[in-house]
Amino acid sequence: MLHRSINGGIQRAVATQLAFSRTMITAQAVAYSKYGEPKDVLFTHKYEIDDDNVPSDSIVVKTLGSPVNPSDINQVQGVYPSRPELTKELGTSEPAAVGGNEGLFEVIKVGSGVSQFKVGDWCVPTSVNFGTWRTHALCASEKMTKLNNPTQSKNAGKKHSLTVDQGATISVNPLTALLMLTHYVKLQPGKDWVVQNGANSAVGKFVSQIAKILGINLIGVVRDRDNLQALVDELQQEYGADKVITEEQNESRDFSNEVKSWVKETGGDVKLALNCVGGKNATALARKLGQDGLMLTYGGMSFQPVIIPTAVHIFKNVTSSGFWVTALLKNDPELKKRSLDQIVEWYENGQLKVAKSNEVKFDGSDLAKVYTDAVANSKQGKQLIVY
Amino acid sequence: MLHRSINGGIQRAVATQLAFSRTMITAQAVAYSKYGEPKDVLFTHKYEIDDDNVPSDSIVVKTLGSPVNPSDINQVQGVYPSRPELTKELGTSEPAAVGGNEGLFEVIKVGSGVSQFKVGDWCVPTSVNFGTWRTHALCASEKMTKLNNPTQSKNAGKKHSLTVDQGATISVNPLTALLMLTHYVKLQPGKDWVVQNGANSAVGKFVSQIAKILGINLIGVVRDRDNLQALVDELQQEYGADKVITEEQNESRDFSNEVKSWVKETGGDVKLALNCVGGKNATALARKLGQDGLMLTYGGMSFQPVIIPTAVHIFKNVTSSGFWVTALLKNDPELKKRSLDQIVEWYENGQLKVAKSNEVKFDGSDLAKVYTDAVANSKQGKQLIVY
Numbered sequence: 001m002l003h004r005s006i007n008g009g010i011q012r013a014v015a016t017q018l019a020f021s022r023t024m025i026t027a028q029a030v031a032y033s034k035y036g037e038p039k040d041v042l043f044t045h046k047y048e049i050d051d052d053n054v055p056s057d058s059i060v061v062k063t064l065g066s067p068v069n070p071s072d073i074n075q076v077q078g079v080y081p082s083r084p085e086l087t088k089e090l091g092t093s094e095p096a097a098v099g100g101n102e103g104l105f106e107v108i109k110v111g112s113g114v115s116q117f118k119v120g121d122w123c124v125p126t127s128v129n130f131g132t133w134r135t136h137a138l139c140a141s142e143k144m145t146k147l148n149n150p151t152q153s154k155n156a157g158k159k160h161s162l163t164v165d166q167g168a169t170i171s172v173n174p175l176t177a178l179l180m181l182t183h184y185v186k187l188q189p190g191k192d193w194v195v196q197n198g199a200n201s202a203v204g205k206f207v208s209q210i211a212k213i214l215g216i217n218l219i220g221v222v223r224d225r226d227n228l229q230a231l232v233d234e235l236q237q238e239y240g241a242d243k244v245i246t247e248e249q250n251e252s253r254d255f256s257n258e259v260k261s262w263v264k265e266t267g268g269d270v271k272l273a274l275n276c277v278g279g280k281n282a283t284a285l286a287r288k289l290g291q292d293g294l295m296l297t298y299g300g301m302s303f304q305p306v307i308i309p310t311a312v313h314i315f316k317n318v319t320s321s322g323f324w325v326t327a328l329l330k331n332d333p334e335l336k337k338r339s340l341d342q343i344v345e346w347y348e349n350g351q352l353k354v355a356k357s358n359e360v361k362f363d364g365s366d367l368a369k370v371y372t373d374a375v376a377n378s379k380q381g382k383q384l385i386v387y
Numbered sequence: 388m389l390h391r392s393i394n395g396g397i398q399r400a401v402a403t404q405l406a407f408s409r410t411m412i413t414a415q416a417v418a419y420s421k422y423g424e425p426k427d428v429l430f431t432h433k434y435e436i437d438d439d440n441v442p443s444d445s446i447v448v449k450t451l452g453s454p455v456n457p458s459d460i461n462q463v464q465g466v467y468p469s470r471p472e473l474t475k476e477l478g479t480s481e482p483a484a485v486g487g488n489e490g491l492f493e494v495i496k497v498g499s500g501v502s503q504f505k506v507g508d509w510c511v512p513t514s515v516n517f518g519t520w521r522t523h524a525l526c527a528s529e530k531m532t533k534l535n536n537p538t539q540s541k542n543a544g545k546k547h548s549l550t551v552d553q554g555a556t557i558s559v560n561p562l563t564a565l566l567m568l569t570h571y572v573k574l575q576p577g578k579d580w581v582v583q584n585g586a587n588s589a590v591g592k593f594v595s596q597i598a599k600i601l602g603i604n605l606i607g608v609v610r611d612r613d614n615l616q617a618l619v620d621e622l623q624q625e626y627g628a629d630k631v632i633t634e635e636q637n638e639s640r641d642f643s644n645e646v647k648s649w650v651k652e653t654g655g656d657v658k659l660a661l662n663c664v665g666g667k668n669a670t671a672l673a674r675k676l677g678q679d680g681l682m683l684t685y686g687g688m689s690f691q692p693v694i695i696p697t698a699v700h701i702f703k704n705v706t707s708s709g710f711w712v713t714a715l716l717k718n719d720p721e722l723k724k725r726s727l728d729q730i731v732e733w734y735e736n737g738q739l740k741v742a743k744s745n746e747v748k749f750d751g752s753d754l755a756k757v758y759t760d761a762v763a764n765s766k767q768g769k770q771l772i773v774y
Contacts, residue, residue: 081702278697283692297695297697297700297701298701299697299701300697300698300701305670305694305695305696305697306694306695306696306697306700306707307692307693307694307695308684308692308693308694308695308707309692309693310665310684310686310687310692310693310709311687312709313684313693313707313708313709314684314685314686314687314709314710314711315468315709315711315714316709317708317709317711317714318709319706319707319708319709320693320695320700320706320707320708321700321704321706321707322697322699322700322701322702322703322704322705322706323701324701324702324704327702327704
């Protein structure tokens with residue numbers, strides 16, 4: 001049963017009833033064959049991988065860790081615009097897809113024609129919709145992109161090596177932050193400013209850190225709270241934000257003079273706004289932009305739309321666009337590789353830190369239950385299943 | 388008294404008390420030395436132009452016509468972002484500026500070093516803030532851009548020649564329509580679609596006509612009214628709109644299937660939306676755009692901001708930008724010249740028509756009163772002062 005799935009990823013799955021060799025790997029994947037709430041539709045599918053007969057262009061990988069992202073949940077619900085095809089690749093009775101888009105893998109077997117991987121290498125899926133909620137995968141080698149494993153980092157004289165948490169969560173949030181800051185607007189280090197809301201979000205913390213590394217001044221907007229000063233201190237001292245302001249300050253006309261004085265002092269301009277909130281918060285962000293500024297919207301936590309005053313569009317020539325890392329990188333594996341390498345280098349140099357996920361160790365029990373529980377717990381913070 | 392004004396336009400003004408030569412032209416201009424309501428601040432300033440001693444790089448022009456645009460009024464009120472410097476160029480006791488930005492002029496005297504103009508040529512100001520509410524002007528020749536006069540059009544074998552109304556109102560509305568349709572998005576004739584609101588506005592009618600000339604399919608949104616069918620017929624038969632829909636249809640989710648079927652039929656996509664209204668109307672316009680579509684906002688008649696749903700930004704990669712013909716052409720006289728030539732050619736071929744202005748003939752009485760009355764009447768339609 002060899003099929004090439006339309007969405008990429010060659011899966012040569014041998015249904016369990018065909019198992020005959022003692023070297024077969026029994027793999028497990030968390031799949032769904034219809035859309036719905038994860039607890040209702042996710043099931044564990046077991047299948048075997050014949051690791052004695054790996055096709056020449058393929059590799060076998062075992063999973064080191066894969067997280068639960070909000071977009072993964074939306075995919076299972078059928079409400080996310082990007083989703084894998086449902087197929088019978090893995091030998092399911094109904095067409096199905098494996099959940100998950102991010103994950104870190106270790107190569108355990110290499111086809112005879114594969115030169116870019118060797119056993120022990122670490123890698124992440126080259127594209128989304130790979131299906132990372134599984135114990136193992138057999139795939140064409142180009143479906144994976146290599147990252148330094150700890151031995152390689154050490155041999156290269158790096159200060160740190162990638163953790164499983166860092167590697168398994170590298171493809172969405174750090175790339176989103178990096179690409180929003182570097183792919184659209186030329187920012188002059190030391191002079192120009194970026195303003196972002198949701199500064200306390202996972203992406204927001206990467207934005208602050210990467211802006212600091214790049215020498216770009218940053219204003220982060222956060223919700224007011226009782227222990228505001230503690231959060232301000234954290235975002236400034238731990239994550240490198242230059243200024244942290246509240247939503248009320250962001251929306252205050254008076255306070256905008258304060259912002260203008262900061263910008264004037266550096267001799268630059270506010271050239272980029274990063275919005276993951278929407279509504280009045282986004283409007284106030286757009287108003288902070290200078291002439292010809294750009295606002296990128298990558299989320300809508302308030303469930304309010306993006307609102308741009310007409311005069312800001314016409315007379316300040318401010319542009320409002322969307323940012324979706326999936327779409328940007330879909331047809332540009334080179335850009336993805338370059339961006340991943342940059343993030344890895346910063347991790348290795350200790351310049352970047354990840355807000356730690358809640359790690360759940362897979363204990364060999366029912367895999368679908370492990371991910372279903374993680375989905376339920378994901379409001380308490382990012383859940384990472386490690387193997 | 389020779390001064391070079393910062394905003395361009397060399398004005399060599401000789402104050403009336405210095406008049407000594409019988410060949411002096413007594414010119415009149417409608418000026419203001421402080422911002423406010425036009426009726427409160429506009430005054431007539433008389434000054435003389437020595438047309439026997441025209442500097443070698445300069446020309447003397449007489450005005451054939453100049454309109455009152457909403458932005459001209461906002462300039463006098465001091466609330467428009469682009470405005471002329473107040474100077475004493477014309478010999479006013481206080482620093483002042485001349486009103487008006489559009490106008491058609493005829494060359495009546497040419498400096499010895501000027502080769503691109505001869506007496507009898509027609510021209511329009513190369514840039515905004517020239518001050519077109521006046522009877523005559525002396526200016527450096529590069530401050531004017533030549534258009535065909537009736538004799539030149541006839542000699543070139545053209546079907547029509549430019550009317551004063553067409554020439555005097557060519558720089559804002561027709562260029563706005565042409566440049567929005569051609570400068571940003573590549574539209575495939577016969578296949579792609581543009582959707583615009585304010586389809587019954589002056590710019591809207593130019594957009595419909597130019598889209599028709601270019602072979603681009605167009606949907607125009609208008610307000611519902613008692614005699615809707617008459618307006619629909621006019622916009623389709625006189626101005627070439629393919630489809631005319633009401634604001635209610637524009638905002639209806641059900642009706643969007645109808646729009647989708649039109650687009651499907653031509654095999655193209657809705658690639659461009661032109662918004663001069665804002666609010667829900669603009670949101671519905673943005674929703675009609677296909678993947679990677681662009682909405683240009685050039686006005687805000689509803690006084691509501693531009694509202695873009697987050698998912699439209701992120702997942703459809705729709706961009707929302709502003710359009711301001713003044714800013715676009717400020718540093719690109721070549722683009723302006725090319726665009727003007729295109730519009731003139733369409734007028735000469737009879738492919739384009741202008742919604743006629745209300746013409747007021749200057750009778751030699753007080754010029755400021757003529758323009759002040761025109762400002763007061765401008766809600767009844769575009770006012771054009773002809774000389």
